[in-house]
Amino acid sequence: MTATTETIQLPAAPARRAGAWRRGRVIAAFAVLIALLLLAHPLVPNWAGNAGSLLETFLPWTGLLVVPLPAAALVRRSALALVALLLPALVWGGFFGGRLFDKRGPGGDLTVVSHNVNDENPDPAGTARALAASGAQVIALEELKKSEVPKYEDALAVGYPYHSVQGTVGVWSTFPLRATRPVAIMPWTRALETTVDTPKGPVAAFVAHLPSVRVRLDAGFTANGRDAAMGLLADAIAAESAPRTVLVGDFNGTADDRALAPITRRLHSAQDEAGDGFGFSWPAGLPLARIDQIFVAGVRPVAAWTLPATGSDHLPVAAIVAF
Structure with a gap:
């Protein structure tokens, strides 16, 4: 009898890393859309039921759209999605980050x-x-x-x-x-x-x-x-x-x-x-x-x-x- 030895090949580490950048494309796309919505909100027309004004009335709350995305990116083990999430976070911070700080001072008339x-x-x-x-x-x-x-x-x-x-x-x-x-x-x-x-x-x-x-x-x-x-x-x-x-x-x-x-x-x-x-x-x-x-x-x-x-x-x- 001739003994045979089966060789089990494990996925290469670079392939796993490449997969992390391919997964989560939908999550990443959603993050980009949120950033674009913030940046381009003046372009949302008012002729359709004053949609632009309605969006701007609650514009700070668009940040809530980002909240569930980090968890989804982690579940998908998607480096692409995690990096894409930085875009709406930075845009929101640019618009509203200054309002989070106490700017009150003393004095006044x-x-x-x-x-x-x-x-x-x-x-x-x-x-x-x-x-x-x-x-x-x-x-x-x-x-x-x-x-x-x-x-x-x-x-x-x-x-x-x-x-x-x-x-x-x-x-x-x-x-x-x-x-x-x-x-x-x-x-x-x-x-x-x-x-x-x-x-x-x-x-x-x-x-x-x-x-x-x-x-x-x-x-x-x-x-x-x-x-x-x-x-x-x-x-x-x-x-x-x-x-x-x-x-x-x-x-x-x-x-x-x-x-x-x-x-x-x-x-x-x-x-x-x-x-x-x-x-x-x-x-x-x-x-x-x-x-x-x-x-x-x-x-x-x-x-x-x-x-x-x-x-x-x-x-x-x-x-x-x-x-």
Whole structure:
């Protein structure tokens, strides 16, 4: 008998390494698509149900699309996918990484608070007292219900002797107000302009509540009314010649939304420049978007933050500015 010996050949190590670069192509492609979506979001058209604005409203949350991919890449033992994941991570970090750090500083000359108080707020007086406790010199309120206005006036009367209510928006101040008037952005009054005479000089203050938006299957992102009002508000701001301007309110849109470009071309976001985190303000129970804004020009934001929840479905937003 002749004995035979079988030789078992193991896969070469280079072949295994080559396989790690061939596996996970679908995961890698998905990672690249997420990066492209972030980079090219201005190219997403608005003619199809305002899809571009809807994407930009929740743009920071695109980072969540990347979260399950590292686990998938490890399961597939794919070096290609792991390397590809760096692309959306770097792009997201370039867009939003700066917002993760606390940029608040000390000092400042004027503290402003803005709050959509909700016309169904069960405790207007308690909400007003909570806002006053912030120490703000100027408090702006949106979505005021006519029958509830006296409750806000009574709660703020002692600390804020100067105030004006125009339609569904109002402003309360520790400093004198003058030349207060409504700003026509809709058929009924949802915006005002006033001048706050601070000890260090006047500040033009605008308070606005832009029309609501919805997401509907038959119409997409219903933002056309909001966008039209945004243009009228931007025109009013452009006509203001004061060297210092503060614009606050509920914009039903984020600073990343292209629809706010008529505003953001002239004014800058206090939260983006001097905040801590993203400053999401709506909905109050689980904030997903910052639709309540404080924009400024001619002053320097020192700090910006959100206040604790009140009886509203929005969180109050606050900012300190220096002249």
